[in-house]
Amino acid sequence: MxxxxxxxxxxxxxxxxxxxxxxxxxxxxxxxxxxxxPLAQDVERLLYDVRAYRSAPTVDQDDRITMVVFNDQTLIETGRRSPLDRVTLAKALQRIDSLHPKAIGIDILIDQRTPEDAQLIAAFKTMKTPTYLAFVSAETNPDFVEYGQEEFLRAFQKSIAGGAVKPASVLFQSDRTDNVIRNWPEQPASLPPLLANSLSPLHPEFRKYTGAIRFRTPTDPERPVFSKLPVQLFTGDIPAEAFRSQIEGRYVLLGGDIFDLDQFETPATRTRGGTMIGLEVHAHMLAQLLDGAMYSxxxxxxxxxxxxxxxxxxxxxxxxxxxxxxxxxxxxxxxxxxxxxxxxxxxxxxxxxxxxxxxxxxxxxxxxxxxxxxxxSVTAQQRHFAQSALGRYLPRDVANLIMRDPSQLSLHGEKREIYALFTDLEGFTKLSHAIEPEMVALLLNRYLDMLSAVVLKHGGTIDKFVGDAVVAFWGAPIARADDGERAVQAAIAMYEAGEAFRRSAPEGVPPIGCTRVGLHRGDAIVGNFGGEGRIQYTALGDSMNLAARLEGASKQLKTTVLVSETAAAGASFVGFRPMGRVAVRGRSTPIAIFEPRADLPPEDVSRLTAWVRQFDEGDPQALEEIGRYSRDHPDDAAVANLVYRLGKVGPGGSFVLE
Missing domain, CATH: 1.20.58 (Methane Monooxygenase Hydroxylase; Chain G, domain 1)
Incomplete structure (x- = not known):
């Protein structure tokens, strides 16, 4: 060697x-x-999250900690959302205190005045259990706390000073890159001890610990790591004694479990999905402290x-x-x-x-x-690269041109105007769970072959496959004058290919959904970003994202193919019927969208185009005409949806997509 x-x-x-x-x-x-x-750090965090979740300790339910929560049912019963009902909090604290817990931690900010404050203050002053009330500062948490709120927090803490209730920091620090909570936060001297540190003095070294949080997973999915009781159990007619075994001698954490508030992504989010309430994050940190499980x-x-x-x-x-x-x-x-x-x-x-x-x-x-x-030989490497890749991703004439002149294929990245196309096969993920893996592979390969053939036939470049989705573009590496028309015709043909695929499904396969397509024209960075030794010719940028958004919006708008205004302007196709104006996530400017319908009479498209224009100019009669057309065509769900959206947003308005 x-x-x-x-x-x-x-x-x-x-x-x-x-x-x-x-x-x-x-x-x-x-x-x-x-x-x-950049980019690599996203992959590293994903890999860490997967191994942190997969290697997490699997435990039975922790009998040292109980969570008592304000949930959505509590909000319904109390008729209060923000701030949380303090009468309920006061009653619950008094009952929990009577059951002799080891300590109580409250992850609820008392940061504004309410008429019930006197009752809550009275409850705090009678507490015998060591209790720690949430505190944050505007300096350490400026995105969520204003100085006025901090001043009220300090004044409220001062009004109950001298008893069993003391402040505790509930500061979290998510990763700035992806907003996932992985570590204990920094614990500045300007804040009181963190809630977990306040509740238990067993391991004072955690006062300076900023390493990983040890999230644990349950042995039995039906029994979570920490028991969770709704707060209303401690305010109703059920005797408090009924819950003694779940409170006495335990650490009790009290806070919110509301579906759209105080929800955090953790390493488990990447693997199993979902989020974790802040109270449960505190519970995992407290359990880690009690176990002395400090990562090195x-x-x-x-x-x-x-x-x-x-x-x-x-x-x-x-x-x-x-x-x-x-x-x-x-x-x-x-x-x-x-x-x-x-x-x-x-x-x-x-x-x-x-x-x-x-x-x-x-x-x-x-x-x-x-x-x-x-x-x-560098020449041999480049030729091998071209021979093994171009024919599978590029049209034959483009591949032949690049074989003669390799400089036509950018290996670094260049800004180009392209027509970006995304597709999705509705319901295929659900279908894949209902049939044998061999049949899934057979169907998926056949489907992708059909759609790939459409792209190449119309002169497009196949970017990638993402599950059942096909990503393609026109305008690179070689641009043609009729790329717009090719892209539109390909979008229509891909939907039709999807319909043919549905009709030809083997016997015994559950019904397959339709293929939806999104098409947009705009600038993108196109090139082989993996380097000369790696096949990854792709396009990046807002144009690709917007095409994906249009494909995703198609289901909501009851269409099958959606084309942006810029893409429609670049094609000679005359069967575009307007589908209004929409605002998509990630873009501040609304866009007009169209549905290409070669199967409709040209006069129908012309009338609908005129009515939409007249409505945008302020003519209410135009909306009535569109509604009449919709009633005459009850099977056209897209027009019915258009009528609904125009009526909701008004002339010149844009519909905000979910």
């Missing part, structure tokens, strides 16, 4: 050797710092050493000349280390948040590709 390495270095030459060394430095940098790099961090020198080792392994592996079956065990062994080492560390109390797992994989690949490329 060493003789081969020396010969390879001799053939490379100084220039290419310098380039290879630069790539190796880049690989080391990426393998160490990917947690701080990884030294920076160890991360640098590992990055160097990974890059060296990738480069050396690429230089091994062996048959694939001999090389496979080594590759599998390295892959196993990359996959299982982070899980092993996380499960043994090591905080792997800064462990650059994706960076290791990317650094290994960069090193493998850089060293391998340096020892082979």
């Amino acid at each position: 060493f003789a081969t390495a020396r010969e390879t270095l001799r053939r490379i030459g100084p220039v290419r050797l310098a380039g290879t060394a630069l790539f190796l430095l880049l690989a080391v940098f990426f393998a160490r710092t990917s947690w701080d790099l 961090s990884i030294a920076g020198w160890a991360l640098w050493a590992t990055a160097l080792l990974v890059v060296a392994a990738g480069g050396m592996t690429s230089m091994i000349e062996a048959r694939p079956w001999r090389l496979a065990p080594l590759l599998l062994a390295q892959l196993a280390v990359l996959i299982f080492l982070p899980y092993w560390a996380q499960a043994r109390g090591i905080d792997t948040q800064q462990l650059p797992v994706f960076g290791w994989a990317a650094g290994w690949i960069i090193a493998f590709a850089a060293v391998g490329t340096a020892s082979r």
Whole structure:
């Protein structure tokens, strides 16, 4: 192997050797710092969330902690939403106090005056159980707390001082990158101790801890880690004694469990979905403190050493000349280390948040590709890349042109005006759970083949497949004068292909939904963002996002194909009927949308276009005409939906999509 390495270095030459060394430095940098790099940091956090959830301790219900919550039913019964009913809070606290809990933590901000304050103050002053009331400051939480609220909080705390009730910080700090809660917050001296630290003095070292929160998972999904009781159980006619076993000697956390308030994403969100209420986050932190389960961090020198080792392994592996079956065990062994080492560390109390797992994989690949490329012919590599990729993603004439002139295919990224198209097969995810995996694969491959053929037939570029969705665009790598018309005709043909697919489904397969399509024209950055050794020719930008939004809106608007105004303006197709104006998430400017309908009489399209224009100009009679047309065509759900939206938003208005 060493003789081969020396010969390879001799053939490379100084220039290419310098380039290879630069790539190796880049690989080391990426393998160490990917947690701080755009895009890569999103992948790293996702991988961490998956391993944190998968390696989390599985436990029975914790009998040390009970949550008492204001839920949506409480809001209905009290007729109060914000602030939460303080009479209910006062009554519940007095009953809970009588059952002798170990301590009470209240994650409810008393930050504004209500007529019931006197009753709540009286309840606080009679408390015998050590009780800790939520406090935050405008300095440490400026997005949610104003100075006026902080002043009231301080005044209220002062009015109940001297008894069993003391302030406690309920500050959380979500990750600034993706808003997920993973760590204990910083605990500045300007704030009282964190709620978990206040409730239990067992491990004072947690007063300065800012490492990972140890979220646990239940052994039985029907029995959550922490029991949860609605607060109304402690304010009604049921004797408090009935709940003694769930309160006495326990830490009681009292707060909200309302579906749209105080909800946080945690590492479990990426794996199982859903969010966690803030009160439950406090419960997990308190349980972690009681167990003394403080995660240890990884030294920076160890991360640098590992990055160097990974890059060296990738480069050396690429230089091994062996048959694939001999090389496979080594590759599998390295892959196993990359996959299982982070899980092993996380499960043994090591905080792997800064462990650059994706960076290791990317650094290994960069090193493998850089060293391998340096020892082979660049021309052969480029030709192999073109032969293996272009024919599957690009029209035949475009592929042939690029084979003759590879410079036509941008390998770095350039700004182009494109027609971006997204599709979705309604209900396929649900269908895939109802049939055998082999049938799912058969149907999906057949469906994607049909839609891919439509894209290539109409001169489009296939970007990617996302499950049953097809992402494509026109205008790159080669732009044509009639790209707009091609894209519109492809959108219509893809819907029709989807209908043919539905009709031809094998016997015994449940009904398949329709194919919906979104099309938009705008600027995007187009290129191969993975590098010359990796097939990832794609388009990025707002145009792609808006096409996806239009496809998603199609179901809500009862259409099948939706085309933006800019896309419609670039096509010679004359069967566009207006579908009003909508505002989509992520864009401040509403857009006009159209539905291409080649099956409708031209006079119907013309009349509907005129009526919509007249309505926007303030003519109420035009809406009546559209409504009459809708009644004459009861099967046209899209027009009925248009009538509803126009009536709701008025002339010139835009309908806000959900």
